[in-house]
Amino acid sequence: MSSGESRPFVSVKFTPAGRTYSFLLPEFDLDGVGAEAAASGPAFGEQVIVDTPDGTSIGTVTRSAAALAARRVPVADSPAKVVRRASKEDVLTRLKHQQREQEAHRVCLMKIRERGLSMKLTRVEQLFDGSRLIFYYTAEGRVDFRELVRDLAGHFRTRIEMRQIGVRDEARMLGGYGSCGRPLCCTTWLQTFEPVSIKMAKQQGLSLNPSKLSGMCGRLKCCLRYELPNAKGQVHGGCGSEGSCDNPSGCGAGGGKKSCSSGTCGCH
Numbered sequence: 242m243s244s245g246e247s248r249p250f251v252s253v254k255f256t257p258a259g260r261t262y263s264f265l266l267p268e269f270d271l272d273g274v275g276a277e278a279a280a281s282g283p284a285f286g287e288q289v290i291v292d293t294p295d296g297t298s299i300g301t302v303t304r305s306a307a308a309l310a311a312r313r314v315p316v317a318d319s320p321a322k323v324v325r326r327a328s329k330e331d332v333l334t335r336l337k338h339q340q341r342e343q344e345a346h347r348v349c350l351m352k353i354r355e356r357g358l359s360m361k362l363t364r365v366e367q368l369f370d371g372s373r374l375i376f377y378y379t380a381e382g383r384v385d386f387r388e389l390v391r392d393l394a395g396h397f398r399t400r401i402e403m404r405q406i407g408v409r410d411e412a413r414m415l416g417g418y419g420s421c422g423r424p425l426c427c428t429t430w431l432q433t434f435e436p437v438s439i440k441m442a443k444q445q446g447l448s449l450n451p452s453k454l455s456g457m458c459g460r461l462k463c464c465l466r467y468e469l470p471n472a473k474g475q476v477h478g479g480c481g482s483e484g485s486c487d488n489p490s491g492c493g494a495g496g497g498k499k500s501c502s503s504g505t506c507g508c509h
Contacts, residue, residue: 253300258416288327338367373400412458
């Protein structure tokens with residue numbers, strides 16, 4: 242947990258391979274555990290119930306580096322908040338949901354093969370309140386999955402939602418390790434996917450072998466941006482942290498003022 246002038250918060254993970262999210266701690270005493278325990282907040286490894294855009298969910302509190310606390314603290318009026326500590330019943334409910342997700346994944350794969358649909362199922366998520374099942378998939382184009390949704394709704398007797406994602410989002414969702422031996426950047430800390438071009442590899446004198454430049458997703462590695470000059474012209478400053486920079490070659494790489502159309506990454 243980290244605190245400062247703003248309200249205290251905790252870092253929470255929903256899956257072992259997933260990225261970390263920040264949630265504000267409530268201003269009241271969590272579950273009446275006492276003022277001292279409430280001040281310290283949920284401990285590392287403890288499970289909590291939080292508010293997310295899709296509703297309530299259960300996650301595990303993780304450690305947060307003190308040096309990054311200022312960058313990860315949510316805004317004071319953020320809807321991302323800790324509701325309460327998870328009870329034994331909450332944990333058992335989540336375990337049942339995981340079993341249902343595995344069953345839904347198996348059934349959906351079978352239905353996709355039966356109907357010959359050109360789609361690849363990535364993951365199935367059961368919302369904590371049990372209101373619906375969300376199926377994440379990748380596909381080259383549009384897929385008519387209306388009959389598939391009817392089959393799944395009839396089998397599981399709940400609301401079915403299909404969400405098409407890109408291959409980069411698939412890699413972030415599934416996790417893994419890059420050729421550097423470290424967990425994927427998109428899984429651990431990247432907030433957005435910035436444009437990456439082969440020109441970045443040429444500027445750094447790297448081999449143009451596709452097998453060496455491609456990440457787990459099959460696209461160019463996100464880390465090709467890291468060794469480029471940043472918005473202030475600092476060599477090896479990296480454009481990866483300049484999310485508002487529209488120049489895929491790096492703002493400091495001879496682009497000048499014309500390299501950034503947003504005017505918020507330091508070029509102007």
